[in-house]
Amino acid sequence: MSFDLTSPVWLATLLLLPGxxxxxxxxxxxxxxxxxxxxxxxRSVICVxxxxxxxxxxxxxxxxxxxxxxxxxxxxxxxxxxSEAAREFIRQATTSEREGTFAVLPFAATxxxxxxxxxxxxxxxxxxxxxxxxxxxxxxxxxxx
Numbered sequence: 001m002s003f004d005l006t007s008p009v010w011l012a013t014l015l016l017l018p019g020x021x022x023x024x025x026x027x028x029x030x031x032x033x034x035x036x037x038x039x040x041x042x043r044s045v046i047c048v049x050x051x052x053x054x055x056x057x058x059x060x061x062x063x064x065x066x067x068x069x070x071x072x073x074x075x076x077x078x079x080x081x082x083s084e085a086a087r088e089f090i091r092q093a094t095t096s097e098r099e100g101t102f103a104v105l106p107f108a109a110t111x112x113x114x115x116x117x118x119x120x121x122x123x124x125x126x127x128x129x130x131x132x133x134x135x136x137x138x139x140x141x142x143x144x145x
Contacts, residue, residue, distance in 0.1 A: 006056030013051040020044055068093070068102040075108040 005011070024040045031039075070090050074083070094102050 001062070002060050004056075004058045004060050006058060008055055010054035010056075011051060013054065014048065017044060017047060020047065066101065070102065070104045072104060072106045073108070074106045 020040060020043055024036065027036065029036065070093070072086055072090070078086075090104065
């Protein structure tokens with residue numbers, strides 16, 4: 001278990017903490033000393049927590065879980081036999097998986113919507129043939145006529 005900062009530059013806001021101490025020292029507030037110290041501590045804690053939140057403090061925990069993304073080519077260049085083989089491969093690969101440990105990402109000329117599969121034994125929808133990203137073949141040397 002460890003901590004990570006996504007934007008550590010925000011830790012520079014902690015340099016404002018001495019300013020809180022300065023204003024505490026120069027304050028003309030007529031409160032009991034204990035209440036002034038409590039106010040300083042609470043304000044300091046708020047500033048530290050805000051700085052850590054802006055810096056993106058993240059708790060990283062090790063895990064042995066695996067999440068698999070199956071990218072399925074649905075372009076016109078893939079024949080029906082290959083599409084069926086891909087669907088069968090995904091079915092076999094996901095029969096023993098737990099819920100939410102895999103997803104299917106279909107693509108053709110552009111990626112389709114990403115769908116995380118909720119149940120391991122749910123059937124994988126057959127890919128709908130979309131636009132192919134393959135360019136049309138070149139014409140012959142006579143200008144294509």
